[in-house]
Amino acid sequence: MAAYIVRRLFWAAFVVLVVTMLTFLIFYVMPPGNPAIRFAGKAPTAETIAAVEERFGLDKPWYEQYGIFVKKLVTGDEWGWPGFGFSYDTRVAVRDELIERMPRTIFLAVGAAVAWVIVGVTIGVISAIKRGSLLDRLSMGFALFGVSAPVFWLGLVALFLFADTGGGPEWLQFLPGTGYVPFSDSPKAWFLHLILPCLVLALLYAAFYARMTRGNLIETMGEDYIRTARAKGLSERKVIAKHGLRASLTPVVTMFGMDVALLIGGAVITETVFNWQGVGSWVIRATFDSNLPVVVAVVLVGAVAVAVFSLIVDIVYAYLDPRVRYQ
Amino acid sequence: MTPELGDVLLEVRDLSVEFPTPDGVVHAVDGLSFSVRRGETLGIVGESGSGKSVTNLALLGLIRGARISGEAIFKGRDLLSLSGDELRRIRGKEIAMIFQDPFASLHPMYRVGDQLVEAIRVHEKLPAKQAEERVVELLAAVGIPRPRERFRDYPHQFSGGMRQRAMIAMALLNNPDILIADEPSTALDVTVQAQILELIDRVKREFDIGVILITHDLGVVAEVAQTVMVMYAGRSMELGSRREVFGTPLHPYTWGLLESIPHVDQKVSRLVPIEGSPPSLIHVPPGCPFHPRCPHRFTPCDKERPEFRDRGGGHPEACHLSADDRVRLRAERRARLMKVAV
Secondary structure (H helix, E strand, O other), X not given: OHHHHHHHHHHHHHHHHHHHHHHHHHXXXXXXXXXXXXXXXXOOOHHHHHHHHHHXXXXXXXXXXXXXXXXXXXXXXXXXXXXXXXXXXXXXXXXXXXXXXXXXXXXHHHHHHHHHHHHHHHHHHHHHHOOOOHHHHHHHHHHHHXXXXXXXXXXXXHHHHHEOOOOOOHHHOOEOOOOOOOOOOOHHHHHHHHHHHHHHHHHHXXXXXXXXXXXXXXXXXXXXXXXXXXHOOOOHHHHHHHHHHHHHHHHHHHHHHHHHHHHHOOOHHHHHXXXXXXXXXXXXXXXXXXXXXXXXXXXXXXHHHHHHHHHHHHHHHHHHOHHHHOO | OOXXXXXXXXXXXXEEEEEEEOOEEEEEEEEXXXXXXXXXEEEEEOOOOOOHHHHHHHHOOOOOOOEEEEEEEEOOEEHHHOOHHHHHHHEOOOEEEEOOOHHHHOOOOOOHHHHHHHHHHOOOXXXXXXXXHHHHHHHHHOOOOOHHHHOOOOHHHOOHHHHHHHHHHHHHOOOOXXXXXXXXXXXXXXXXXXXHHHHHHHHHHHOXXXXXXXXXXXXXXXXXXXXXXXXXXXXXXXXXXXHHHHHOOOOHHHHHHHHOOOOOOOOOOOOOOOOOOOOOOOOOOOOOOOHHHOOOOOHHXXXXXXXXXXXXXXXXXXXXXXXXXXXXXXXXXXXXXXXXXX
């Protein structure tokens, strides 16, 4: 197992390198415009552009720039380790801003993940057990709504209805509006500010997980070993909880790991709607601005998150499904 | 019936199972009566969809959405009128069941031993250690080598035959009175099939239980059953001792079945299939359900349903033919079969 994990970690490092290199390539082979011109001030002269290019390191060929990037990443730069360079935009170290923004995105992703797993799996299980009932139809109606409603629209509606800055009925406005409050400032405000964006983000996933859980459980309940469990004389509750869920939730674990990993790379729309200064809203602006160091840093964080989570998922899966363990 | 058989364990009378569906009512089982004695193996034979499995699942309350009527007296109680919870306490304890596909019948994510321990502890508050001991004992009894080590294995580490042995062990853990085996050997290799059938026969004697063996394979029935019931379209066509059903079969459907199986020791160059296919259970043919495929049908067959009854000799069947006609027709068929062979 240890050898397997080490092998996987090397592989993950390789994948991360390839992903960052591709990001470099995309920005240099298909440039949306010379970033140096953008950041050289109004009416730049050829000299200022050249100066900015030199300052940004853009005068060198892309592979040399990539080499410098990797070297700084591994050994650190003047702002510390890992070295991500500075943002073209603010001329502040990307590393520092990343450290500031990362927790916000992680809180958002984890909060949403907890909500959607609880809500989605519960609805899915109830729906599967009461298949065909009114409850099932309502649940699946909710799921259809959740899957189809665009997040930006949901976010705005939620803000209108529930936020004290919105225009909804007054008795509903018990939550604060947009923005993020650090935990160290006020744990209560931190938590209250987290609720709406987490729930809005969770809704889409909850709907998706409800459908997946329902489908998996219905399929599992038709398996022969469920019939065996019933033939043993187990109560239906036990048949579902111990035999049905065990088999039907295993694939959900895989999905869950990947979904959380992707969100660590930024929940772009939710962050934008809720003015949430996380990595998602950051990277989207950086992309429009050709702010390469920021884009590469966030892509790298996302790639690392996906690689690490997929490793965790594989290890957890081996514990959940013995058939995988022995292969 | 054979004299050495013990007391009647299960008496089923006029069992019917219907499934209401959007396309109409499926008459899966219609007016079935049979009994099982201690020490007896009752073989239920029929083609797929003839209602063999549904019959037994219905007895144990393992089918949903069905309308079930009739009686099934087990130890003085009617299984069909018990509540879900009462039936649950009988399942796996007094009546145990094993299934066709041992590859799918065990939960792939739990250890075999734990699944067996669970089967004990549903019904009996036994300390884990003692339950484990009993499981190891039973695994040994059904012929699993090194049972204490295999206890910790997962199902995928067992071969098909071993899994079926484990299922049989599971069925016997609570000393049941009846073992229902639904096509227990069908999914296995031929050599393993024989071992499993032998095992079922052996545990029947050692544990002094009654066995209901469901199969589509007449050969299997010929080997281990004392009593045979032939089913067609959810109805019983013929019920008798093995000697009666194989020696002097009374129903044309049974004749057809017997003629369609190969014998190593008989010179038959051609197997004779039964023409046509089983009827839809939504639109069961009026009269005798077999009449559209029966070469001997005559006037009443498509209108009057032949009653399933004993016409003398303790060998009940459901056919309009007279005794003389049967003897004559059967002789003709055999002669024709032999001619084909020459």
